[in-house]
Amino acid sequence: MAKVNALDGPALVAVADNVSLRAIPAYRLLAARIDERHSILLKDTLTMEMATGGADDILTVLLRAATRIGALICDGIGDAILVRCEPGAGAALRLSYNILQGSGARIFKTDYVACPSCGRTLFNLQSTTQKIREATGHLKGVRIAVMGCIVNGPGEMADADFGYVGGAPNKINLYVGKTAVKFNIPEAEAVDRLIDLINEHGKWVDPPEKLAMVED
Template sequence: MTGTPASYDSVARYDTLIHRRQTRSVRVGDIWIGSDHPVAVQSMINEDTLDIEGATAGIRRLHEVGCEIVRLTVPSLAHANAVKEIRQRLEDTYQPVPLVADVHHNGMKIALEVAQHVDKVRINPGLFVFDKPDPNRTEFSPEEVSAIGERIAETFEPLVQLLKQEDKALRIGVNHGSLAERMLFSYGDTPLGMVESAMEFIRICDRLDFHNIVVSMKASRAPVMMAAYRMMADRMDAEGFPYPLHLGVTEAGDGDYGRIKSTAGIAPLLAEGLGDTIRVSLTEAPEKEIPVCYSILQSLGLRKTMVEYVACPSCGRTLFNLEEVLHQVRNATAHLTGLDIAVMGCIVNGPGEMADADYGYVGKTPGTISLYRGRDEIRRVPEAEGVAALIALIKEDGRWVDP
C-alpha cells in the first residue's frame, strides 16, 4: 500500500517552529501575558499572608531567582488588608513585584478589598459562589440552574467592574478537583465540565465588556489537564475569546517525579502553541519551581535564560571523562546567558551533532581537544588546557561576562 496517511499531509505537523495561539495581551503589573510576549514564569509563596514580614521576604526570594509574577493566598479580610502592607514594604525596601491574590470560598468581600492592592485576582469558579454539596440531591432542575447562574452573575459583577475600573487582571482558574456540584451533575468530573465552568464566568465578563482575563484549567493528572486546555482553547477561539492560558499541573508532588509530571503536562501544550504563562507546582520551597519553568521554556526554544549544553551520552569511542568535563564546562560557564555549548566525546559524531552550537569542545585524539566556533574548528589544545581554552575563545568573541 502506498501513499501518505491524511493526518500526515499537513506541513505544519513537521514544522520545527512553535506557532503560538494568538491571544490578547493582559498586563499584570509590569509583566505582559499573551502571545506577543515571552511566556511568563510565576509561582506562589507558602508563607501565611498574615505574616507580613515573612510573606514579603518570600515574595522577594522568588522574584530574585526569576519569578516574574507571585501569587499569595487571601482567605480572609484580615489577609486582604495584610496584602496592602506587603505591597508597600516591597516598594519601600525592594521594588514593585507583580502580585496575584488567590480568593476562594464565597470570597466577594475579600476580593473587592484585595483587588485594590494587587495586580491580578484569581478566582476558582467552583468555589467563588460556593454551596455545600447536598448528598441527597439527584438532579438540578432548569429553574435551579438558572437561579444559581443569576446569583453568580449578581455576586461576580462588582469584582469585574472594580477590576475594569482599576485596569487590573482576572484569572479564571478552574481546578478539576473543585467543580461546582451542578457542573458535576451536568457534565461529570470531566474536562468538559471544567470548560463549561470557565465559560460561564467568561461570558459574564464579556457582557460587562471586561477582557483582562487569563484562564487556567489545572488538574493533578497530566492527561486530564492537557485535554481541558486543548478543549478550552478551541472553545474560546470558536466564540471569539482570545484570552491567554496559564498552564500548570496542580499538586504535582516533589523531586524528580514532580518535575517530570509537570513537564509531561506543560511541555506538549507549549509545543502546540498553547500557553502564555506557566507555573510548576512542587511540594518544595517555591524557589525550586523557577529553574524547572525556565528549563521547560528553554528546551522548547521559547526563552533563552541560561546556557544550553549539548552533550553526547558517551560510548566506547569517547576520548575523555565526558561526565567530569561536562561538569567542569558547566561550572565555568553556567552564569552566562544565551549561549549553546557542546561537549562531545569524539570526532565521529561531534561536529555534526553540535552544528547548531555556538561553541564546541570535542575529543580529537587521545589527550587532544578541538575547540569549535559554530561549525569551524578554531584550535587544538592539550586536554588539560581544554576548559581554559574554551573560556579564552568565548572571551575573544566578546561574549564572556565575569560571574
C-alpha cells in the same frame, strides 16, 4: 470556551481542575479551540497532587511538571506557567525557570548540550562537562555543546554557540556554531582555549567573584 471566545478583550485561560482528561491532551484541545487573542496558562497538574516531601515524591513532581509543561511549550502552546505541586515556593520558582530554560522558551543561564557518551567518546565526558560548567556557568544565555567525538557530535550540537568536541584521543576541536575553528588542542588546555574563543567572540564576562576582587 464559547463564553471566553465571545469576550471583547483578551483573557488568561487555563484548563479547569478535575476535568476528565489528562493535562496534555486537555491543553492541546484548549489551544485548538480558543481564540488566538487569549493567553493560555499552563498548569503542571489538574488535580493538585501535592508533593509530601520524600525524595521519590519530589522527583515525581519535578518530572511531571517538566514533561507536561515542557512538552506543551515545545508544541508552541502556552503563554504563562504555574507549578503548583511543589510545596516550597523557592523550589517551585527554580523548577519553573528550569522548565522554561529546558524547553527553550526563556534562557536565563548558561545552556549546555552534552552527548550521552558511547564507545566513541574521546574524553571523560562527565568530568569535562563539569569543568566547563564551573568555568562558564555565569555566562547567561550562552549555549555550549560538549560532544564526545567528531563522528556525530557536530551534527547533534543543536543551535549551540560554541562546541567542545573530541577530535582524536586527548585532542579537542573547538567550534563556533557548527564550524570547526580550532583543531587538535591538547585536552589539558582545551577548556582555557574554549574560554579564549568565547572571549574572542565577545560573549565572555568575568565571573562575579573575580569582578569583586578587581574592585577591592
